[in-house]
Structures are given as structure tokens and as C-alpha cells.
Amino acid sequence: MELKGYRFSAVEAAIKKPGRLDLGLIFSEAPASVAAVFTTNQVQAAPVLISRARAKNGSCRALLVNSGNANACTGEQGMADALDCGRRTAESLGLPDDELLIASTGVIGQPLPMERFRKGIQPLVDGLAVGTLDDLARAIMTTDTFEKIERRRGEAAGVGYCVEGVAKGAGMIQPNMATMLSFLVTDADVDPAFLRSAFAESVDGSFNAITVDGDTSTNDTALIMANGAAGNPCIKAGTPEGEAFVALLHDVLLSLAKKIVKDGEGATKFVELTVTGAASNADAKKAALSVANSLLVKTAFFGQDANWGRIITAVGYSGVQMDQRLVEIRFDEVLMVVNGVFAGGDAEAAGTEVLKQKEFKVTIDLRIGAGRAVVYTSDLSYDYVRINADYRT
Amino acid sequence: MELKGYRFSAVEAAIKKPGRLDLGLIFSEAPASVAAVFTTNQVQAAPVLISRARAKNGSCRALLVNSGNANACTGEQGMADALDCGRRTAESLGLPDDELLIASTGVIGQPLPMERFRKGIQPLVDGLAVGTLDDLARAIMTTDTFEKIERRRGEAAGVGYCVEGVAKGAGMIQPNMATMLSFLVTDADVDPAFLRSAFAESVDGSFNAITVDGDTSTNDTALIMANGAAGNPCIKAGTPEGEAFVALLHDVLLSLAKKIVKDGEGATKFVELTVTGAASNADAKKAALSVANSLLVKTAFFGQDANWGRIITAVGYSGVQMDQRLVEIRFDEVLMVVNGVFAGGDAEAAGTEVLKQKEFKVTIDLRIGAGRAVVYTSDLSYDYVRINADYRT
Numbered sequence: 001m002e003l004k005g006y007r008f009s010a011v012e013a014a015i016k017k018p019g020r021l022d023l024g025l026i027f028s029e030a031p032a033s034v035a036a037v038f039t040t041n042q043v044q045a046a047p048v049l050i051s052r053a054r055a056k057n058g059s060c061r062a063l064l065v066n067s068g069n070a071n072a073c074t075g076e077q078g079m080a081d082a083l084d085c086g087r088r089t090a091e092s093l094g095l096p097d098d099e100l101l102i103a104s105t106g107v108i109g110q111p112l113p114m115e116r117f118r119k120g121i122q123p124l125v126d127g128l129a130v131g132t133l134d135d136l137a138r139a140i141m142t143t144d145t146f147e148k149i150e151r152r153r154g155e156a157a158g159v160g161y162c163v164e165g166v167a168k169g170a171g172m173i174q175p176n177m178a179t180m181l182s183f184l185v186t187d188a189d190v191d192p193a194f195l196r197s198a199f200a201e202s203v204d205g206s207f208n209a210i211t212v213d214g215d216t217s218t219n220d221t222a223l224i225m226a227n228g229a230a231g232n233p234c235i236k237a238g239t240p241e242g243e244a245f246v247a248l249l250h251d252v253l254l255s256l257a258k259k260i261v262k263d264g265e266g267a268t269k270f271v272e273l274t275v276t277g278a279a280s281n282a283d284a285k286k287a288a289l290s291v292a293n294s295l296l297v298k299t300a301f302f303g304q305d306a307n308w309g310r311i312i313t314a315v316g317y318s319g320v321q322m323d324q325r326l327v328e329i330r331f332d333e334v335l336m337v338v339n340g341v342f343a344g345g346d347a348e349a350a351g352t353e354v355l356k357q358k359e360f361k362v363t364i365d366l367r368i369g370a371g372r373a374v375v376y377t378s379d380l381s382y383d384y385v386r387i388n389a390d391y392r393t
Numbered sequence: 394m395e396l397k398g399y400r401f402s403a404v405e406a407a408i409k410k411p412g413r414l415d416l417g418l419i420f421s422e423a424p425a426s427v428a429a430v431f432t433t434n435q436v437q438a439a440p441v442l443i444s445r446a447r448a449k450n451g452s453c454r455a456l457l458v459n460s461g462n463a464n465a466c467t468g469e470q471g472m473a474d475a476l477d478c479g480r481r482t483a484e485s486l487g488l489p490d491d492e493l494l495i496a497s498t499g500v501i502g503q504p505l506p507m508e509r510f511r512k513g514i515q516p517l518v519d520g521l522a523v524g525t526l527d528d529l530a531r532a533i534m535t536t537d538t539f540e541k542i543e544r545r546r547g548e549a550a551g552v553g554y555c556v557e558g559v560a561k562g563a564g565m566i567q568p569n570m571a572t573m574l575s576f577l578v579t580d581a582d583v584d585p586a587f588l589r590s591a592f593a594e595s596v597d598g599s600f601n602a603i604t605v606d607g608d609t610s611t612n613d614t615a616l617i618m619a620n621g622a623a624g625n626p627c628i629k630a631g632t633p634e635g636e637a638f639v640a641l642l643h644d645v646l647l648s649l650a651k652k653i654v655k656d657g658e659g660a661t662k663f664v665e666l667t668v669t670g671a672a673s674n675a676d677a678k679k680a681a682l683s684v685a686n687s688l689l690v691k692t693a694f695f696g697q698d699a700n701w702g703r704i705i706t707a708v709g710y711s712g713v714q715m716d717q718r719l720v721e722i723r724f725d726e727v728l729m730v731v732n733g734v735f736a737g738g739d740a741e742a743a744g745t746e747v748l749k750q751k752e753f754k755v756t757i758d759l760r761i762g763a764g765r766a767v768v769y770t771s772d773l774s775y776d777y778v779r780i781n782a783d784y785r786t
Binding site for chain 1: 433434435436437463465466467468470471500501502503610611688692693695696698700701702703705706708709710712715717718730732733734735773774775777778779782
């Protein structure tokens with residue numbers, strides 16, 4: 001079963017430098033419902049401002065994206081440039097301006113290289129005849145070291161449909177979708193209001209649960225288009241089909257989110273960090289993010305040092321309700337801390353073995369309530385510093 | 394003029410490893426007023442719990458401190474150990490238990506090596522005959538690369554007095570006094586209530602305005618003892634003598650705080666970061682700390698990359714009131730950003746020159762109000778990662 005009713009394209013426009021795909025396009029053959037979430041940073045790039053307004057219409061036909069330049073902090077010129085690129089692309093596709101969304105990622109504060117961008121638009125539109133979603137996945141990469149793409153198949157009332165998506169990530173992933181782009185497409189027919197609520201909820205448990213370095217960006221955008229080309233009966237909330245769709249959506253988004261963390265700048269470890277027993281789910285998430293963002297915790301992970309003291313310290317300054325005398329900490333199944341003190345026995349050696357793995361779990365039980373949250377994070381390595389000290393050069 | 398009425402001592406007890414001073418003692422020949430502030434982390438080491446309670450008495454005679462072990466997350470045993478060490482020291486000094494305060498710094502979660510600690514106490518007390526404040530400054534160092542000590546002289550109604558102090562810092566310095574200890578002594582006679590308010594206010598503008606890695610610790614303690622041995626008329630609030638004393642105190646604390654940042658783990662840059670034009674002073678401090686703690690900003694400083702986009706981004710996600718179209722950013726005197734966009738001209742080259750210095754200023758003007766704050770921070774280097782990946786080994 002193939003995804004129906006979408007075409008993709010990517011070309012090299014040398015936005016930042018030549019030698020790589022950096023312009024991408026998604027085109028839906030029919031009007032598609034759209035649900036989108038954007039950065040919560042108060043400093044927002046021109047494409048975010050434009051797409052946020054256009055996504056409110058609830059439907060669109062196309063998405064134009066570039067890497068290599070964020071078109072952020074570029075003022076009125078940046079807004080004019082983004083509108084100009086969008087208008088030229090929409091025109092070439094035979095669409096009204098506002099049926100095309102725009103996204104950008106890359107360096108902040110430099111004007112778009114408009115001549116090169118414009119020159120790329122016609123080849124980009126022509127490329128829809130032959131392009132693939134894989135091409136798009138490559139075109140949105142910046143410091144990413146591998147492309148991130150997920151494909152799932154579902155069924156509604158006997159009619160098969162597809163949910164497919166791409167993402168870019170690397171540094172600056174937390175909380176609330178930092179420096180990441182993700183674009184999903186489905187050929188399912190989905191009730192627009194249900195699509196919006198299902199997407200927002202799934203983003204919360206996926207992209208909003210990952211952190212690489214605690215920074216949040218000016219350009220984060222995640223969206224899904226649903227064009228109904230599969231021909232299924234419309235999927236609605238509160239039905240078995242609706243539940244199945246949400247599960248599929250969540251699976252795609254969480255898989256993409258995990259790939260973003262695994263490709264965190266310089267990351268050598270992938271850590272699933274769970275806080276349980278908190279006073280509330282919000283407290284659990286706050287504590288989990290405090291630990292996940294602690295430089296001391298992240299460097300200890302890199303050093304494979306079972307330094308649980310830094311973990312309980314980061315819970316302590318997170319501001320959540322806690323009693324240090326109750327806290328339990330596990331590395332995978334190894335109990336490291338009981339009642340706030342070292343568990344003793346062979347926990348040090350066993351815990352160190354856990355941290356030698358490329359992937360492991362850290363579970364913190366505050367033992368005061370039923371609040372629970374899971375976040376995903378990476379370690380902090382020499383390479384993170386190298387990459388980010390050199391990023392613009 | 395010499396500091397009157399205090400004696401100091403430091404010995405090697407091999408708390409963590411042999412070869413360095415790691416036990417220290419301050420002794421006042423007469424009862425001293427004491428003002429102290431402690432970590433706001435909910436996870437607090439045994440010595441913090443003990444000293445917080447004892448400092449409430451408003452006076453003390455002595456302070457016992459060890460490095461190499463934080464005695465944090467050590468449960469009831471840790472509390473019993475701290476009380477035991479304190480009692481033995483007080484006894485040897487001929488003092489009631491509660492006239493001695495205790496502080497510890499070092500690795501979290503390991504029990505104090507009690508046999509070695511106890512063995513060090515009598516030599517420590519004996520050492521008061523010959524010890525100096527410099528010895529104490531060395532005994533509290535952990536990953537610090539140099540000792541931090543400041544001495545000032547003041548005068549009240551014609552009588553000279555001294556304010557002297559030591560600090561230890563390195564990593565984990567923010568906000569609100571992370572992994573730092575600082576002990577000040579003055580032989581001035583100071584009104585106890587005034588001493589408390591003056592000290593709290595001075596700490597706020599010094600130790601609470603520095604950040605190295607955004608973590609806050611379980612053991613932070615800053616205190617001042619005032620024993621009146623100088624024989625001055627008591628210094629009170631609202632007098633010229635009071636103002637002069639506050640200025641002196643602030644100077645000592647800020648100088649120590651700056652030394653802590655300069656000795657930040659792996660630091661190669663010292664940055665004075667000012668936010669002006671914020672809606673409130675609180676907003677200004679929030680925005681400044683957000684920038685100072687951004688890994689992307691800190692690695693850009695390390696890379697000497699005039700990447701102002703990361704700075705405005707960090708202001709954007711700090712949550713303070715702002716309008717990106719108004720923001721101005723300066724590196725020293727070089728205007729980098731005007732109205733939220735790049736200032737153009739030779740700002741890139743000139744800004745890069747500023748960042749090549751070991752010390753420079755970053756000023757962010759939000760241009761919406763009168764709020765202002767200054768924080769001091771360092772960059773993030775390979776060495777930070779190396780030090781903290783290896784800290785326990």
C-alpha cells in the first residue's frame with residue numbers, strides 16, 4: 001500500500017553552501033486538513049509567523065521548507081523575503097498564497113540569499129514529478145547526521161491508509177520542540193477538529209518530552225496534513241478508528257522524537273528518564289526535565305559515572321514537591337538509591353555497567369503521589385562543545 | 394592593621410585522598426554575631442541542616458569545614474556523623490556544640506570517612522596556633538584551580554576594622570549559590586540585625602548573580618562572623634558607617650564571586666552580562682540568567698563566535714516580557730543588534746574581536762522598561778566536559 005495523493009521534491013539551492021539538498025516541497029493533490037504546533041519562544045522567525053496564521057485556516061495544499069538559514073531575527077526584510085518565496089512557489093503550483101505553509105531552519109540573523117532561493121523554486125516544483133519523502137528528509141537536515149523518517153500503515157473500516165513523516169533535530173531540543181522541524185502526511189480522511197486535538201496531544205508526549213541541551217528555538221514547527229485520498233470513512237474522535245489513529249500518530253511522532261535525541265549533537269547515550277510518584281504529572285515532568293537538562297548529570301552519563309547524587313540534586317532544585325528521605329532511583333533494574341541514600345551492595349558496580357550501554361533507563365520514584373512523566377535525553381560530550389563552538393564556521 | 398580576635402587552621406585528613414589540606418577551622422576568641430545563607434535546593438546536606446538551625450541563634454564561636462566529601466544524601470548516618478565531628482571539635486575547643494557551625498563540600502552520597510576525620514580534629518585544633526586564612530582558603534578547594542581570598546580595611550568613627558573572606562566554587566554555580574562555600578570574618582562590631590540584612594542583600598548581588606553551569610547544589614553556604622574585636626562603636630543601619638560597611642561587604646563578596654566564575658570548570662572566558670530596559674529587575678535577571686545558562690551561547694563564547702542569534706533566542710524563551718523588534722545587543726561597545734536585527738557594517742568583525750578577549754561585556758537592552766540586572770558567567774569548553782565526566786574517578 002502506497003501513500004496516496006502527495007508528491008515530494010527536494011533540490012540543492014546552495015542556501016548556506018553548495019553540495020547538499022536544502023529546499024524541500026510537499027504537495028497534496030487535494031486540499032488537506034492541517035494541524036500544526038509552533039515554537040513557544042517569543043522570538044519567532046518570519047516563516048513561523050506566516051505559517052501560524054495560515055494554518056489557522058485549517059487546510060492547506062503545500063509546504064515549502066529550506067535548511068541552511070532560519071530567516072529569524074531578520075525583521076521586515078525577512079518577512080518580505082519569506083512572503084516572496086512563498087508567493088513564487090504557490091504561483092508555480094497554481095495555488096493561492098495562503099494554501100502554502102513555509103518553514104525554515106539554520107543559522108539565525110542572516111538574510112535569506114534570495115537570488116539563489118528564487119532560482120531553486122522552479123526546479124523544486126518540477127521535481128515533484130520524481131521526488132520522494134526521503135529526499136525531503138535529507139533536505140531539512142542541518143547538523144543532523146542521519147535522516148529521520150517513519151512510515152506506518154493503518155486501517156479504518158476496512159480501508160487502509162498511511163501515516164508518514166520526517167523530522168530534523170540535533171541540538172537545541174527542549175522542551176516544547178526546540179530547533180526541530182517535523183512534517184507528517186496522511187492520506188486518511190480525518191475529522192479536522194479531531195486531527196488537531198490528536199496531533200497536539202501526541203506532540204506533547206513526544207517532541208515535548210525530549211531534550212538535548214535545554215535551549216528552545218525560533219523556528220520549531222511540527223505539522224500534519226491529512227488529504228483523505230485513501231478514501232476511508234472519516235475518522236472521528238471517540239471511535240475505535242479514532243483510537244487506532246491516535247496510537248499510530250503517537251508511534252510515528254515518538255519514533256521521530258527518539259531519533260532526534262539519538263542524533264543529539266555529539267550524543268553517545270540515549271536515556272529514557274522516568275519520574276514516578278510525584279505530586280502531579282506536571283511535577284513529574286518538571287523534575288524529569290530538570291534532571292535531563294543538568295549539565296552535571298549529562299556529563300556524568302558521558303563519563304559512564306554512576307553519580308546518582310547529581311540526579312537527586314537536580315530533582316532537589318527543580319522546585320517540585322519532594323522529600324529527599326523517600327526518593328528511590330534505578331538505573332535500568334539496578335536499585336541505586338533507597339530512601340534518599342545509596343542502596344549499597346554491588347549497586348555502584350552494577351549501576352556503572354548499566355551506564356556503559358548506549359541506551360539505558362533512569363527511573364526516579366519520589367514516592368509521594370501518582371504523578372508520572374517520561375522524557376528522553378542524551379549525554380553531553382566533547383563533540384557537543386566542538387560542534388557548537390564551530391557551528392557557523 | 395591586622396584582623397583581630399580570630400584564629401584559623403587547616404590540616405590534611407585524607408578525606409577523599411591524601412596530599413592536600415581538607416579540614417579547616419575558624420575560631421573566634423569572643424562570641425561573634427553570625428549571618429548566613431544556605432542553598433535553596435530541597436536536597437540538603439547534613440551540615441547545611443545543622444548549621445542553618447545553629448545560625449538562627451545569631452551568634453557562634455567557630456566553623457568546621459571539610460572538602461572531599463559533601464556528606465549529602467547520606468541519611469541519618471550522615472547527620473549522626475556530622476554531629477559527631479562537630480561535637481568532638483567543639484569539645485576540643487571548650488565550646489558548647491551549638492556554638493560551632495559545620496560545612497562540607499565534595500562528592501555526594503558517600504559516608505564521611507569517620508576514622509580519618511576524627512583523627513584530624515586534634516591536629517586541626519592545635520593548628521590554630523599557627524594557621525592562616527590562606528590555609529583555610531586552600532583547604533576548601535575541590536576542582537578549584539586557585540585559592541580565593543579577599544581582604545579589605547574599613548573605619549567606623551575613627552576605629553579601623555577588617556573584613557576578610559574566602560570562597561570555593563568551580564562548577565555548579567547558579568543561581569542562588571550553587572556548590573560554593575564562602576566564609577567571611579570581620580572584627581568590626583556590627584548590629585546583628587543589620588549584619589543579617591546587609592549580608593543577605595550583598596549575597597544577592599554577588600553569589601546569586603553568577604552562573605557557571607546552571608546547577609545548584611546540596612551544600613551551598615555563605616556566612617559572615619562579626620566579633621567586635623576591633624573595638625569600634627557598633628555599626629548600625631541607616632548611618633554613614635553602615636553604608637560604608639555594606640559597600641565594603643559587597644566589594645568583598647563580588648570580588649570572591651568573580652573569582653569563582655573565572656575559575657569555573659574549564660572556563661576560558663569571563664563575561665559580564667547586563668540586561669537593561671526590562672519590564673522589571675526580576676525580568677532582567679531572569680533574561681540574563683537564561684542567556685548566561687544557554688549551552689549554545691556558552692559554546693559560542695568558547696568558539697569566539699559572534700552568534701548574537703543565540704543570545705536573542707535565549708531571551709525569547711526566558712519567558713520575560715519583550716518585543717523582538719526593539720532589542721539591542723552590544724558586545725563591549727560594539728552594537729551588534731538594532732531593533733532585533735543585525736546591526737550590519739563591520740559589526741561581525743568588530744564583535745568577533747571583542748569575543749577574542751578573555752573578558753568582555755554583553756549588554757542586552759529590551760527597551761520596554763527600566764528593569765536592570767547584571768550576572769557574571771563563563772563559557773563552556775571541552776575541559777568542562779572532561780572535568781565533569783571524570784569528577785569522581
